[in-house]
Amino acid sequence: MRNNSDFRIISERPLRLMDPALTVLYLAISIIGIFVIRSASMDQEVVLEFWEEPHIRQIVWLFITLVPAIVILAMDGAFFFKMAFPLYVASLILLIIVMLFGAEINGARSWFRFGPVALQPSEFAKTTTSLAVAAVCASLDQDVPPKTLLRNAAAVLFLPFLLVVLQGDFGSALVFVAIGLCLIRENIPLSLFFMALLLLLVSLFALIMKAWALALWVVGFGLLGLLYSMVRRVPRRMIIMSTVALLIWSQVVPFAYNLLAPHQKERISVVLGKGGDDWNLLQSKIAIGSGKWTGKGYAKGTQTKFDFVPEQNTDFIFSTVGEEGGLLGSFGLLILFALLIGRIVVVAERQRSHFSRTYGYAIASILLFHVFINVGMTMGMVPVIGIPLPLISYGGSSFLSFSIMIILFIRLDMGRKQSLALS
Amino acid sequence: MMENAAHRRASVFLVLVITLFVLLALQLFNLQVLDERYHAAAEENVVKQRRTEPVRGEIYDRHGEKIAYNIVVYDLEALYVAMEENLDVEALAEVLGMPLFEVQERYDVYLEGINSGTIPKVRKYPIIRALDTTTSMRMREQLLDFPGLSLSPSSRREYVQYAPAHLLGYMGEINKNELKEYTTKGYRMGDYIGRGGIESEFEYALRGTNGEAYIIEDVYGAERGKYEEGNSDIQASPGNDLYLTIDLVLQQYARSLMENKKGAVVAIDPRSGEILTLVSTPDYNLSEIMGVNRGEYFRSISNAPGNPFLDRTLTGQYQPGSTFKTISALIALSSRTWSRNRSYVCQYVYRLSGQTVLKCSHTHEPAQNIGQALMHSCNPYFWEVFKKCVYGLRKESYAQALDDWGNACRSFGLDTTLLDIGMAESKGNVPLSSYYDGLYGQKRWAPTAMISLGIGQGELLLTPLQMAFSYSIVANRGQKVLYPSLIRQIGQNAQSKREYKDVLDVSWRDYEAVIDGMRLAVSSGTAKGNSIPGISFGGKTGTVEKWDQPSHSMFVGMAPLKEPEIVIAVIVENGGAGGSTAAPIASLMAEKYLRGSVLGPNRKALEYSIKIKNTLNWDEK
Numbered sequence A: 001m002r003n004n005s006d007f008r009i010i011s012e013r014p015l016r017l018m019d020p021a022l023t024v025l026y027l028a029i030s031i032i033g034i035f036v037i038r039s040a041s042m043d044q045e046v047v048l049e050f051w052e053e054p055h056i057r058q059i060v061w062l063f064i065t066l067v068p069a070i071v072i073l074a075m076d077g078a079f080f081f082k083m084a085f086p087l088y089v090a091s092l093i094l095l096i097i098v099m100l101f102g103a104e105i106n107g108a109r110s111w112f113r114f115g116p117v118a119l120q121p122s123e124f125a126k127t128t129t130s131l132a133v134a135a136v137c138a139s140l141d142q143d144v145p146p147k148t149l150l151r152n153a154a155a156v157l158f159l160p161f162l163l164v165v166l167q168g169d170f171g172s173a174l175v176f177v178a179i180g181l182c183l184i185r186e187n188i189p190l191s192l193f194f195m196a197l198l199l200l201l202v203s204l205f206a207l208i209m210k211a212w213a214l215a216l217w218v219v220g221f222g223l224l225g226l227l228y229s230m231v232r233r234v235p236r237r238m239i240i241m242s243t244v245a246l247l248i249w250s251q252v253v254p255f256a257y258n259l260l261a262p263h264q265k266e267r268i269s270v271v272l273g274k275g276g277d278d279w280n281l282l283q284s285k286i287a288i289g290s291g292k293w294t295g296k297g298y299a300k301g302t303q304t305k306f307d308f309v310p311e312q313n314t315d316f317i318f319s320t321v322g323e324e325g326g327l328l329g330s331f332g333l334l335i336l337f338a339l340l341i342g343r344i345v346v347v348a349e350r351q352r353s354h355f356s357r358t359y360g361y362a363i364a365s366i367l368l369f370h371v372f373i374n375v376g377m378t379m380g381m382v383p384v385i386g387i388p389l390p391l392i393s394y395g396g397s398s399f400l401s402f403s404i405m406i407i408l409f410i411r412l413d414m415g416r417k418q419s420l421a422l423s
Numbered sequence B: 001m002m003e004n005a006a007h008r009r010a011s012v013f014l015v016l017v018i019t020l021f022v023l024l025a026l027q028l029f030n031l032q033v034l035d036e037r038y039h040a041a042a043e044e045n046v047v048k049q050r051r052t053e054p055v056r057g058e059i060y061d062r063h064g065e066k067i068a069y070n071i072v073v074y075d076l077e078a079l080y081v082a083m084e085e086n087l088d089v090e091a092l093a094e095v096l097g098m099p100l101f102e103v104q105e106r107y108d109v110y111l112e113g114i115n116s117g118t119i120p121k122v123r124k125y126p127i128i129r130a131l132d133t134t135t136s137m138r139m140r141e142q143l144l145d146f147p148g149l150s151l152s153p154s155s156r157r158e159y160v161q162y163a164p165a166h167l168l169g170y171m172g173e174i175n176k177n178e179l180k181e182y183t184t185k186g187y188r189m190g191d192y193i194g195r196g197g198i199e200s201e202f203e204y205a206l207r208g209t210n211g212e213a214y215i216i217e218d219v220y221g222a223e224r225g226k227y228e229e230g231n232s233d234i235q236a237s238p239g240n241d242l243y244l245t246i247d248l249v250l251q252q253y254a255r256s257l258m259e260n261k262k263g264a265v266v267a268i269d270p271r272s273g274e275i276l277t278l279v280s281t282p283d284y285n286l287s288e289i290m291g292v293n294r295g296e297y298f299r300s301i302s303n304a305p306g307n308p309f310l311d312r313t314l315t316g317q318y319q320p321g322s323t324f325k326t327i328s329a330l331i332a333l334s335s336r337t338w339s340r341n342r343s344y345v346c347q348y349v350y351r352l353s354g355q356t357v358l359k360c361s362h363t364h365e366p367a368q369n370i371g372q373a374l375m376h377s378c379n380p381y382f383w384e385v386f387k388k389c390v391y392g393l394r395k396e397s398y399a400q401a402l403d404d405w406g407n408a409c410r411s412f413g414l415d416t417t418l419l420d421i422g423m424a425e426s427k428g429n430v431p432l433s434s435y436y437d438g439l440y441g442q443k444r445w446a447p448t449a450m451i452s453l454g455i456g457q458g459e460l461l462l463t464p465l466q467m468a469f470s471y472s473i474v475a476n477r478g479q480k481v482l483y484p485s486l487i488r489q490i491g492q493n494a495q496s497k498r499e500y501k502d503v504l505d506v507s508w509r510d511y512e513a514v515i516d517g518m519r520l521a522v523s524s525g526t527a528k529g530n531s532i533p534g535i536s537f538g539g540k541t542g543t544v545e546k547w548d549q550p551s552h553s554m555f556v557g558m559a560p561l562k563e564p565e566i567v568i569a570v571i572v573e574n575g576g577a578g579g580s581t582a583a584p585i586a587s588l589m590a591e592k593y594l595r596g597s598v599l600g601p602n603r604k605a606l607e608y609s610i611k612i613k614n615t616l617n618w619d620e621k
C-alpha cells in the first residue's frame, strides 16, 4: 500500500511545493498570536525590560522556529517514517527524565530549564506520538482485525498519557487521549471507538463536573445519537443501552470518588486542577461578553487589563480576543482555526501514503482538542483544563512544538506532490 | 466500496470538527450578543480583583516585649481623572510640612507615570506614602481644596526607643531591579521590603501572603461595594512574628550608656549562646528613616561622621589589644609550654636584640602566677608566654609553630563568621605563616615580625561578636558551648541551636586560674573601681593605642564568675584606657542584667558619669 516515491528528496525550489493554504494559515495565526500577546500582557503595574516583554520574546521564538523548520524541510520525508519509533521512544525517555530532574512550575514537574528558556517535553511528545500512531497504522496490513490495530494504537497513546499524568499535568495528558480521534479514519468499527472514548471522557468529567450537569450532557448526546440513527442504519437499541450505561457510569464514578479518603480526594482534585478558578472564569466570561459585536478595539480592553490574573496571556488569552475583537474578531480567529484543521484533513485525504494521512489526522485531532478545550474553557463550557491555545498562547515551548508539528506535515505533503510531478 | 467507506470516515471526522466549532460559535454568540448580564458588568459596575495586604509580622525580644510593630499611617492618593489641571504644589507642601522640592518631585514623577501610561488615570495611586497621624489629620481638613486627592489607611513600621537599628534593618520601597526578582513572589511596584538586617533576612517569613478582595467598581475606579458581600474574598494571611534573643531592657540600657560614644557592645548568655545585646554607635533613628521626611534624614545620616550605617558589632574589625591576653594565656596553658603558677619578673621594658620592643604600661609587683599577670595586664609577661608557646615547642620551623598557634586561636571562634542567618558579618583575621611569607618572602621573616600578636595587636583582628563569643567559651570552661544565635522563634517554630565543637583542650584548673585573673583585674587591677557589690564580676581590659588619636577603650567581662550568665564585650573608640570607659559600661550592664537595676550611690554616680561622657569630640581637647 505504501508508495515509496512519496518520500523523495526535494531538490529544486522546495518552497514552491509547500501547500500554500496551510502555510498561510499557519503564519497568519502565529502573527495574530503575537499581537494578542502584546495586548494581553499590558499590565500597568509590572515593569519589564524590552527583551522581557512577552510579545518580543514570542517574536524571538518565531525566528528560532525557522531553524527546525529549515531542517525539517530539508530532510527526506521517509526519514520520519523510519524514525517514528526511535523518536517516540526518545520522547518517552525525556518524559521520564523530566519527572526526575525537571523544574517544578505550577505544581507540575514537567519543565526543563536552560537559563531563561524553559522547554516542556510533553509538548514535543505530542508530535512524536502522532508519528508513532501513524507508523502503527501504516505498518499494519489492511486486513488485520480492528482489535489488533486498536490495541497497538492504544498502547502507543497510553504510555505518554501515563507519564504526563505522573508529572502532574493532567490537562496535557488528555491531549494524548485526544490523538486517538485520528483512528476514526482507520478500519475499526466506529461504534466501538465512540464507546471507548465516551466511557473515558465520562469517567474524567464525572470527577470534574457536577453529576447532574454531566447527566444532561450524556442524555443530550444520547438524543443526538437517536437523531443520527434516523438518517443512518444504526441499531437504536444499542444507542439507548449505551446511553443508559454511560448515565449510570457517570453517577457511579463520583459516588466511588466520595468513598475515597480525604487526602486521596485532595490529590485527585489537585491533579484535575479543581477549585479556586471560578473567579478567573467569571472574569473571562465578562471580558468576552463585553466585547459584543465588534469588540472594544485592539489593546483597548479594560477587563483583561489592570487585573492580576496570571494566565492572562497564556491559558486565558482567548478572553482578550473576545473582549477586544468582539464577535467579529472571535469568529474570525475560530474560522482560521477551523480552516487550518479542515485544510489538514483535506491535505491528509490526498496523501497516498497511509503514514502521512494518519499523521495528518492525528495532528488535526490535537489541534481540535486544544482549540475546543481552551476556547470552551474561557467561556465556561468545559472545565478549566490548563492547556494552551495553539500558536496564540504565550510560551516558546508550546509555540515551537505546534510549529514543528504542522511544518512536519507540510513536509510530508511536499513528498506527495513531488512524486506527482515526477510521474 | 473501499473509497466509499473511507469517504464516510473522513466525513465523520469533519462533522466532529464542525460540530465542536459550531458549539464554540454558539456560546460566543450567547455571551457577546444574547446574554446582557455580561455587557452590563463590564460597562458600569465592574468586579475587580484587588490585592489585600498581609499584616507584616512583628519583632519581639526574648521576653515577648515589642521591638518593631505596625502602626496605622495614611497614604495620600491621587485620582487623575478627578484632579484639577494644575495642582497647587506649594499649598500642598505647606499642609504636609514637607520641603517644596520634595513634593514637587513626587508630583512630577506621578505626572510622568500618567503620561507614559504606567499609572492608570482611573485608579487611585499613592503619591506620598506613610503620613503620620497628625499630618494626615491636618491634610484631611484641607482635602476639599485639593480635588482628586484622598487619604487611604496603610501601615508602617514603628519602633521602640533605642531599638537596635543595625540589627533590625528598615523598610524601603521596592525598586525596579528588585521588582524583577520579586514579581513572581507576589510583590509589585510601591511595596515595601526589608532593607538590611532582620527585616531583609526574614523578608518572606515576616511578609505573609497576599489576599484577594473582590469589589465592584465604577469606570472611575471608585469602589461601589463588595462582590458577593465579600464571601468569595481570600483573606491575606499575616506574616510570622519573630522572637529575637535580644533583651530589650538591657539593649536600651547599653544604648543609653553609649550615647555620645563611638563603638560597639555585644552581650551573650554563654549558657545558650543567645545574643542579649547588640549596640553599634553612632546609629540612626528607625522611625525617622521611615518617616515623612525620610529623604532628608537619609541624606543627613549618610553624611554624618563615624558612618552611622556601619554595624560595628558584626562587621567592625578591631585589634583586640590586651583583652586577647586571656586567650593567649589559655593557648599557652593548653600547649603545656607555660604553667599557671609560673612567675616572671617584669623589667617594665622588654628588649630584643638591644632594641626596646615592649613596655609595661605601669609599674607593678612582680607577677607570681598567670592570674596576677592578667590583673596587671603585664606586657613582658605575656610576651614571654607567647614566645615560649610559639618557639618553645621545637617545631620544625617558626612557620609551623605560628600556624599551630593560629589554629588554636581559631578554636575560640576567630577568623570565621559565627551566625547562620546570613546577616552581614566580618570574619576578622588571624595571620598564618603564609601571610608573613607573602609580606616578607618565604622563611625571610623573624619572630620579631609577629611579636605583637601575643598581646593582641599587629595583624590580629576581631569583631566585637568574636570577642564576646571567645570569652563565652572561657565562661563555660569549655563545656557545652553553643554558637551565638539571634533568633529564638519564627512564628510558632522555635529555632534550634548549633553546638560549637572545636573547643581547645584546656584543664578546668587552668580556666579557673585565668578567670581568677579577671576577678583580680576588676577588684584591684587595671579595671579597679568597677566591681559590683554582691556580684562576682571579672574581665580583662584592653587599651589599644592609636598614634594620631586617643586610645580605643576595651573590656570583655563576665558575671557571676562561678557560673556566668552574661558575657559582655565593650569597645569605645577613642575612649581612653580600658578601665576608664569600657569596663564601667560592662560592669553597669552586668548589674542591670543580673539585678534589674543599678544600686547604691557610688554605682549611680558611675552610671551618671558614663552617660554624660563624650568621646566623640577629642579633636578639640
Ligand SMILES: [Zn+2]
Pocket: B346, B347, B348, B360, B361, B362, B364, B376, B377, B378, B379, B380, B381
Ligand atoms: Zn609588667
